[in-house]
Amino acid sequence: MKTDTPVTIRRSDYAPPTFLVDTVELDFDLDAASTTVRAKLALRRNPAAAADAPLHLDGDGLTLVQAKLDGVVLPPERLAFAGDGSLTIAGLLDVAVLETVVRIAPETNTSLSGLYTSGGNFYTQCEAEGFRRITFFPDRPDVMSRYTVTITADRARVPVLLSNGNPDGAGDAGEGRHRARWVDPHPKPSYLFALVAGDLVAVSDRFTTRSGRDVALNIWVRRGDEDRCGHAMDSLKRSMTWDEDIYGLEYDLDVFNIAAVSDFNMGAMENKGLNVFNTKYVLASQESATDGDWQGIETVIAHEYFHNWTGNRVTCRDWFQLSLKEGLTVFRDQEFSADMGSRAVKRIRDVRGLRAAQFPEDAGPMAHPVRPDSYIEIDNFYTPTVYQKGAEVVRLIHTRIGATAFRRGMDLYTARNDNQAVTIEDFVTAMQDASGIDLSAFYGWYDQAGTPELTASDSYDPATRRFTLTLRQQTPPTPGQPDKHPVPIPVAMGLLGPDGAPQATRLAGENAAQPGTRTLLLEGTEQSFVFEDVPAPPVPSLLRGFSAPVRLRGVTRDRLRFLAVHDTDPFVRWESGLQYAASVMLEMVAAQQRGEPLGFDAALAEAVANTLAAAGDDPAFAAEALSLPGEGFLADQMEIADPVAIHAVRQHLRAEIGRRCRPALRATYDALAETGPYRIDGTAIGRRALRNTCLAYLTAAGDGPLAKAQFDTATNMTDSLAALSLLADTDGAARDKALATFHARWRGDDLVLDKWFSIQAMAARPDAIAAVRALYTHPDFDLRNPNRARSLIGAFASGNPSQFHDLSGEGYRFLADAVIALDPINGSIAARLVGPLGQWRRQAAARGTLMRRELQRVLDTPNLSKGTFEKVSKALL
Numbered sequence: 068m069k070t071d072t073p074v075t076i077r078r079s080d081y082a083p084p085t086f087l088v089d090t091v092e093l094d095f096d097l098d099a100a101s102t103t104v105r106a107k108l109a110l111r112r113n114p115a116a117a118a119d120a121p122l123h124l125d126g127d128g129l130t131l132v133q134a135k136l137d138g139v140v141l142p143p144e145r146l147a148f149a150g151d152g153s154l155t156i157a158g159l160l161d162v163a164v165l166e167t168v169v170r171i172a173p174e175t176n177t178s179l180s181g182l183y184t185s186g187g188n189f190y191t192q193c194e195a196e197g198f199r200r201i202t203f204f205p206d207r208p209d210v211m212s213r214y215t216v217t218i219t220a221d222r223a224r225v226p227v228l229l230s231n232g233n234p235d236g237a238g239d240a241g242e243g244r245h246r247a248r249w250v251d252p253h254p255k256p257s258y259l260f261a262l263v264a265g266d267l268v269a270v271s272d273r274f275t276t277r278s279g280r281d282v283a284l285n286i287w288v289r290r291g292d293e294d295r296c297g298h299a300m301d302s303l304k305r306s307m308t309w310d311e312d313i314y315g316l317e318y319d320l321d322v323f324n325i326a327a328v329s330d331f332n333m334g335a336m337e338n339k340g341l342n343v344f345n346t347k348y349v350l351a352s353q354e355s356a357t358d359g360d361w362q363g364i365e366t367v368i369a370h371e372y373f374h375n376w377t378g379n380r381v382t383c384r385d386w387f388q389l390s391l392k393e394g395l396t397v398f399r400d401q402e403f404s405a406d407m408g409s410r411a412v413k414r415i416r417d418v419r420g421l422r423a424a425q426f427p428e429d430a431g432p433m434a435h436p437v438r439p440d441s442y443i444e445i446d447n448f449y450t451p452t453v454y455q456k457g458a459e460v461v462r463l464i465h466t467r468i469g470a471t472a473f474r475r476g477m478d479l480y481t482a483r484n485d486n487q488a489v490t491i492e493d494f495v496t497a498m499q500d501a502s503g504i505d506l507s508a509f510y511g512w513y514d515q516a517g518t519p520e521l522t523a524s525d526s527y528d529p530a531t532r533r534f535t536l537t538l539r540q541q542t543p544p545t546p547g548q549p550d551k552h553p554v555p556i557p558v559a560m561g562l563l564g565p566d567g568a569p570q571a572t573r574l575a576g577e578n579a580a581q582p583g584t585r586t587l588l589l590e591g592t593e594q595s596f597v598f599e600d601v602p603a604p605p606v607p608s609l610l611r612g613f614s615a616p617v618r619l620r621g622v623t624r625d626r627l628r629f630l631a632v633h634d635t636d637p638f639v640r641w642e643s644g645l646q647y648a649a650s651v652m653l654e655m656v657a658a659q660q661r662g663e664p665l666g667f668d669a670a671l672a673e674a675v676a677n678t679l680a681a682a683g684d685d686p687a688f689a690a691e692a693l694s695l696p697g698e699g700f701l702a703d704q705m706e707i708a709d710p711v712a713i714h715a716v717r718q719h720l721r722a723e724i725g726r727r728c729r730p731a732l733r734a735t736y737d738a739l740a741e742t743g744p745y746r747i748d749g750t751a752i753g754r755r756a757l758r759n760t761c762l763a764y765l766t767a768a769g770d771g772p773l774a775k776a777q778f779d780t781a782t783n784m785t786d787s788l789a790a791l792s793l794l795a796d797t798d799g800a801a802r803d804k805a806l807a808t809f810h811a812r813w814r815g816d817d818l819v820l821d822k823w824f825s826i827q828a829m830a831a832r833p834d835a836i837a838a839v840r841a842l843y844t845h846p847d848f849d850l851r852n853p854n855r856a857r858s859l860i861g862a863f864a865s866g867n868p869s870q871f872h873d874l875s876g877e878g879y880r881f882l883a884d885a886v887i888a889l890d891p892i893n894g895s896i897a898a899r900l901v902g903p904l905g906q907w908r909r910q911a912a913a914r915g916t917l918m919r920r921e922l923q924r925v926l927d928t929p930n931l932s933k934g935t936f937e938k939v940s941k942a943l944l
């Protein structure tokens with residue numbers, strides 16, 4: 068974990084492994100204080116490596132008890148240990164058997180990487196480089212092996228023993244201990260190894276694949292959590308069916324186990340046949356889970372299940388190819404969720420997420436391509452760029468070649484690369500071969516960082532009835548990549564007549580007009596498209612469905628208003644309303660900075676009134692359309708952000724809209740009151756979303772008692788939390804009472820208590836920093852639990868910009884203090900949390916100086932983890 072001079076790993080340095088491992092036998096003697104791990108590796112010299120190359124085994128924090136080569140104990144002089152804990156052994160024959168015995172201490176492992184304990188149970192997390200914390204091994208994804216695992220443990224305390232693959236016998240081990248054996252018939256890289264053991268109970272079901280394999284499904288949780296697994300199980304079965312229906316991909320083992328754990332670094336992990344999940348993405352009940360939580364569970368369950376083919380059967384050659392599995396699997400889970408609910412609303416939410424997290428990353432010090440060129444700590448590259456932008460790039464290819472060719476490409480990709488560790492080229496080549504379309508230019512999307520800016524200009528000639536649309540692209544420089552090339556940008560578009568009616572289009576050179584949406588491909592820096600037979604000057608609707616992850620610039624306000632009302636594409640309608648509001652708000656921010664009055668654009672109230680009038684058709688869409696651009700989104704539009712002014716403008720606008728539209732907002736709020744039983748389908752979720760959006764405007768307009776009444780009478784977490792978060796921004800007794808009531812009601816439920824911390828961390832009140840510091844010492848706060856650390860520290864630094872950026876610098880100081888305290892406990896989470904300080908270049912000098920000072924203080928901390936070192940040192944460059 069700690070190094071003096073962190074080494075940079077480069078993609079161009081890839082070299083194949085010197086030895087392959089055909090089979091692995093692992094034997095765990097589980098004990099929280101000292102676990103013994105015996106490993107037997109069947110080694111074979113890689114034909115691709117030099118004949119005398121030594122064997123290199125990664126290791127991290129292992130106590131070696133013994134090593135035997137071909138049955139003979141290796142003397143110390145044959146074992147060359149390096150400073151990072153790895154082990155090199157020279158002089159092997161081409162075929163060899165290595166047996167090692169090591170000791171590890173799961174109960175003191177706070178990094179949650181490798182084998183660790185949580186609530187007295189045992190769990191592993193091996194991606195990306197955690198397996199080396201369990202045993203000596205070539206811990207790299209291009210070494211794929213067949214695993215047999217035996218686990219021995221105390222029968223009373225550790226009744227359940229799980230690993231990858233299928234169960235293969237269990238029995239007594241004497242002295243109150245028992246044993247279980249697992250065999251995984253599929254070769255896999257070490258990062259997919261998993262072991263879960265402890266006092267757990269299963270919620271079970273079955274699934275029959277379409278070729279007739281009967282699969283046992285189990286979700287393993289702590290006693291008492293059994294009644295909150297139904298939604299996760301339903302989501303799993305729907306995912307299994309969807310992957311068969313859409314891609315013809317079936318499950319390939321007799322059991323599929325999911326284990327839920329409350330101490331977990333990320334969302335979930337796709338270990339072969341034994342997924343390990345953060346409890347946040349498994350457990351849900353009406354009382355305790357918000358609609359967002361229900362949707363998150365469906366998405367993450369699907370995501371991990373889909374990895375079985377995109378990630379596990381076909382895996383990555385090296386970690387630079389991470390988006391090969393993550394971008395593709397996010398694309399697959401997005402499409403799954405779109406098919407399960409409203410496609411338009413899902414797309415809006417995904418784009419919102421991309422802009423909130425990935426666009427700022429692409430414009431900041433950690434900007435990197437979807438396929439990075441180098442890293443110090445691979446953990447730092449599980450990013451919105453690799454995941455979300457990676458999914459957008461897969462979507463670009465899908466758009467370019469069409470759904471049918473894409474499906475053929477997936478068939479080809481899985482057939483050609485099954486049981487292999489491959490690269491992004493293997494994916495693109497399969498798509499190219501299946502479609503017959505040259506996709507070589509799309510590598511630009513994988514290899515170039517930064518968000519392209521797309522500008523459109525047009526002209527209409529009434530004499531020739533020609534409409535000329537000119538598209539231009541430009542990508543700003545990013546660290547290490549000063550010069551950018553054009554990338555292929557599919558622009559899905561249509562034309563609207565002056566009356567708002569959609570028009571057929573015919574490009575010069577085409578024989579027939581095309582109705583509806585068509586896709587133009589911008590390949591160079593600038594290109595003009597000439598449309599014929601256009602009867603009157605049209606309004607172009609561009610980037611329908613957000614057909615490329617770019618920033619579209621220069622659409623006039625008049626056109627935005629027009630498109631928001633008339634376009635046929637729901638994404639463009641939403642987007643145009645959003646961009647209109649953003650443009651108005653940015654102007655107000657400038658006014659605020661000049662000390663001028665803020666004013667109000669009546670068109671915004673008009674748009675709200677129109678949306679409310681039509682909301683009955685699609686409440687979920689209406690809720691999206693009524694949500695003002697977020698503070699982060701606005702900050703990202705500014706060269707130098709002004710978080711305090713942005714917050715003031717947004718509050719002002721919310722109150723003003725609330726006042727002007729009060730009767731309509733109130734009528735919608737009342738009409739949407741839940742009468743029947745609680746449901747979590749798209750319509751019910753949409754109704755709650757819209758109703759709570761109305762509540763937010765009404766509260767901003769001064770209707771305080773309404774939120775209190777909703778909080779007091781809510782029968783589900785969505786409504787309760789929506790009301791509480793509004794109350795949390797207010798002053799007075801009702802606020803304190805509501806927070807105290809909520810805490811008393813939920814103090815036994817960690818996932819809900821996380822929400823209680825977050826709401827207070829995000830409350831935009833002048834005492835926010837003091838409140839956050841107080842919560843940091845609250846008896847329920849636990850820095851070691853990643854969910855809890857994120858719920859306070861992350862929620863404050865990322866979710867409360869106007870207070871985090873307080874000019875006193877106290878917000879920055881709090882974050883740096885927390886990161887310094889957390890780094891020795893869990894460097895991976897510390898490195899993630901430090902991110903917001905890295906955005907100092909986008910803040911005014913007074914703030915930037917304070918932010919840099921805190922970054923420097925973190926950097927000066929002795930024994931910093933390499934992940935935090937990388938983030939902080941790159942931010943200071």
Ligand code: TRP
Binds near residue numbers: 192194333336449
């Ligand atoms: N592969 C996981 C996913 O996206 C991500 C993951 C889970 C992870 N745990 C991790 C990545 C720990 C790095 C470290 O589905």
Ligand code: ZN
Binds near residue numbers: 370374392393396
């Ligand atoms: Zn994933």
